[in-house]
Amino acid sequence: MHNSENIFSTILASTVHDMKNSLGMMLEALDSLLDKLEDSKTDPKYGIVQYESMRVNNSLMQLLALYKIENNQLPFNPSYHNVYDFIEEQILIHEPLLKAKGFNYTIDVDEDIEAVFDESLISMVVSNIIGNAIRYAHSEIRVSAEIDERLSIIINDDGPGYPAQMIELVGDYMLGINQSTGSTGLGLFFAQKVAELHSHGEKSGSIELANGGKLGGGAFLINIP
Amino acid sequence: MNTPRIRYSEKSVLIIEDFAEFARSLKGMVHTIGCQKVRTVHNGEDAIQACKEQKFDIILSDYNLGDSKDGQQILEELIHFNLIKTNTVFIMITAENTTAMVMGALEFQPDSYLTKPFNGSLLNSRLDRAVSKKDALAPAERLMRKKQWQQALETCEKTANDFPKYRMACLRQKFECLRGLQRYDRALELATQIVNERPIPWAMMGVGEIFVAKKQVERAIDLFSDMIKEFPMVLEGYDWLAKLLYRKGQVLDAQRVLEKAVERSPKALKRQKLLGKVAEENDDIETMANAFRQAVKFGNNSAFASPDEFIQLTKSIGMQLQGVSDKDRTKLVEEAESVFDKLDTKFKRDPTVQFRSAVAHASFGSITNDEKTVEKYLNNANRIYDRIEEHLGSKESIEISESLKNLGQNELAESILEEAFEQYFDDPQFIAKASQLTTNKHLIENSKKAEKLNNEAISYFKKNDFNSAIDFFAQASEIAPNNVNINLNFVQSLLKRSQIGTNAAKDLEQAEEILSGVTRLSPQDSRFARYSELNRLTQLMLQSL
Structure with a gap:
């Protein structure tokens, strides 16, 4: 019943869990410290702490999920969700940072559409991409969704866009790794895997990268059949 | 989005969180949203108590609460004992992504999951949505609780018209109503239609349960086999499959299915008890003992704990004693003694349980050839028997009289059987077993x-x-x-x-x-x-x- 993969998975899960708890406690402690200091929470440095700790948190969750996908241990829970509500929440996750950086955002989604997907997996993908967009863009992001045969969620920003080689190499993320820019390849690799998990009948999910779009910067697209 | 403003100042909130720091930060968040009536507790027992005193509008519970009941157990008890309103919003807070979690029973789902860490805006948005949805669905839900299916059916059809956004939730209510009305063909048609579009857990379960209700066992078995492949974390699929295989006499297959389920989630008391029972029939004493061991362990925090799992555990330990080394023997005897101890303490006010425990204890003593223990607990049993005021159940009567017969206590065994025959003559399972135990032919004729x-x-x-x-x-x-x-x-x-x-x-x-x-x-x-x-x-x- 207990093979070594299972044991490793359990240890990985409990370690991730523990690191997340530490992170949470550090943030809590910082918050209560800062409560004693006036205006400290409007200092841009506070935003940095929050943003970076969220990145650490997301990376940990993605690593754990990836490990489970590779070992067929990740359960898949598709269900009906209202797409507008879902996307609004992905933006709200970043609200403190959006406010701190003075970003504008738009959501262009029909309020009545429902689609079937695994909420927590797609949330990890979309909120991670939004987080990156806020990191690289100037002052604006836009999230839209379309549904015909499949659901497509598109995240546009007004930043410099994706490097050309990254766009060409969708599917080969090892080559996208660039430690000087902090691009580990994890986010896109994870997005690709999650999209592939969302298969329905013959159709499988996919991701696309482009530059330009409505805001002139990077455009990320995930298709869910 | 134009969600109607919710007056949070009038909503009562219960926060269940064992980490004081996080409890404080949650409290801060709900204050910012506008909640003024907020109560915080730090463990499951206090949470249940708080809900007995007052029916809350909103409950925010951490899933992991240390050694106390977990969030899912709290939710199940609150629903089972009717301690929350039909429109109470229950939000489960988890450290892990929910996808990695085993889902609790489908009928005991929280309204929403939130993964730590999250900010106040996200909590606010979740609450807005959950409260609006719960309020919209509550009228039909109330009628469903009272089993007024026809009115409930009309109400949820109206809700679906008024709130197209909650279409799926209304369809689920509609399915429950049709099933309640025993309109199985219509219910099956509805659930099948949903599954054909997209397999989702509740609808798939629904299709299977209707097959069971219509006694189409083979189709139900096929469906639940598909379901555990498609949704390996929805454990009710395994439960149904195991029960159906068991009914067909495939007891070993039933055990394999249950083993897969407890491997994913050991924390379910009912499932462990079923596994123990099935393993006993398969003469798999080790699995039997382990299942009841887990049942006793996880029942420790549960309102659904019963004496059965304790008694069954000591019985299986007794069976394990045959053919083990002296060292292991001592360990097992100590374990059994401590199980009896826990049982007697946990149910100290219930003479029926004390009686059952004393008889089982004497039986255990006879397996270990411990004359003193046998004598002591038989004396106890005889003393307690006169204090029992309530009828013994049919299964308990069989268990106890069987043990007493084995201990040579014919007279007491027969007097228990006599009462039981009078009480349970219309229970064929009881009659079959009891007829083999009694030597009094008169009892069988009378019944x-x-x-x-x-x-x-x-x-x-x-x-x-x-x-x-x-x-x-x-x-x-x-x-x-x-x-x-x-x-x-x-x-x-x-x-x-x-x-x-x-x-x-x-x-x-x-x-x-x-x-x-x-x-x-x-x-x-x-x-x-x-x-x-x-x-x-x-x-x-x-x-x-």
């Missing part, structure tokens, strides 16, 4: 007679011939004067006749007298609800004479 008279009386009752029904119930009751079912049937017939007959006063007085003789029925007994309802009706009718 056959009582059953015949009771059945005859019931057929007259169904034909609205209350005079003949009363006649036969009176005869049955002479043979089995303490039988609860006969007495209650008797009373029901008298109440019926009093409404149409000429001597209402006499009938009602007789009904009252019979009811006053039913003194040994425990409130936990499945027949208690019927007894109280008939009691209430009798009093009501007597007053309006």
Whole structure:
């Protein structure tokens, strides 16, 4: 019943869990410290702490999920969700940072559409991409969704866009790794895997990268059949 | 988005969180949203207590609460014991992404999951949505709780029209109503349609459960086999599959399925007990012992713990003792002693359990050839037996009298069987086992007679011939004067006749007298609800004479 993969998975899960708890406690402690200091929470440095700790948190969750996908241990829970509500929440996750950086955002989604997907997996993908967009863009992001045969969620920003080689190499993320820019390849690799998990009948999910779009910067697209 | 403003200042909130720091930060968040009536508790037991004192509008519970009950156990108890309103919003807070979690039972799902860390804006948005949705669905939900299916069906169809956003949730309510009305073909059509579009857990389960209701066992087995492949974290699929295989006599296959389920989630008491029972039939003593061990362990925090798993654990330890080394033997005996200890402490106010425990303890002593233990607990058993006021259940009666027979306590065993025969003559499983235990042929004959008279009386009752029904119930009751079912049937017939007959006063007085003789029925007994309802009706009718 207990093979070594299972044991490793359990240890990985409990370690991730523990690191997340530490992170949470550090943030809590910082918050209560800062409560004693006036205006400290409007200092841009506070935003940095929050943003970076969220990145650490997301990376940990993605690593754990990836490990489970590779070992067929990740359960898949598709269900009906209202797409507008879902996307609004992905933006709200970043609200403190959006406010701190003075970003504008738009959501262009029909309020009545429902689609079937695994909420927590797609949330990890979309909120991670939004987080990156806020990191690289100037002052604006836009999230839209379309549904015909499949659901497509598109995240546009007004930043410099994706490097050309990254766009060409969708599917080969090892080559996208660039430690000087902090691009580990994890986010896109994870997005690709999650999209592939969302298969329905013959159709499988996919991701696309482009530059330009409505805001002139990077455009990320995930298709869910 | 234009969600209607919710007046949070009027909403009562319960926060269940063991980490003081996080509890404080949650409290800060709900204050910012506008909640003023906020109560915080730090463990599951206090949470249940708080909900007994007050029905909350919003409950925010951490899933992981250290050694106490976990969030899912709290939710299940609150729903089971009716401690939350139909529109109470329950949000489960988890450290892990929910995808990695085993889902609790489908009928006990929280309204939403939030993964730590999250900010106040996200919590606010979740609450807005959950409160609006719950309020919209509550009218049908209330009727469903009262099992008023027809009205509930109309109400949820109206909700679906008024709130297209909640279409899926309304379809689920509609399915429940159709099933409640036993309109199985329509219910099946609805669930199948949803599954054909997209397999989602509740609809798939629904299809399977309707197959079961329509006794299409093979189709149900196929469906639940597909379901555990498609949704390996939805454990009810395994439960159903195991039960169906068991019913077909594929006991070993049933055990394999249950083993897969407990591997994913060991924390379910009911499933562990079922696994223990199935393993016993397969003579797999190690699995049996482990299953009951887990059941005792996880029952520790649960309101659903019962003496059964303790007794079964000591029984399986007794079976394990055969053919082990001396060192392991000592360990196992110590374990069994500590299980008896826990059992006696946990149910110290219940003489029935004390009696059962004493008999099982004496049995265990006889396996280890420990004369002193046997003597001590047989003495205890005899002493406690006179203090028992309530009827022993059918299964308990078999268990106890079987053990007593093995211990050579024929007299006590027969007196327990005699009472049980009188009480459970209409239970074929009981009769089959008890007939093999008793040496008193008279008991078997009498129970056959009582059953015949009771059945005859019931057929007259169904034909609205209350005079003949009363006649036969009176005869049955002479043979089995303490039988609860006969007495209650008797009373029901008298109440019926009093409404149409000429001597209402006499009938009602007789009904009252019979009811006053039913003194040994425990409130936990499945027949208690019927007894109280008939009691209430009798009093009501007597007053309006």
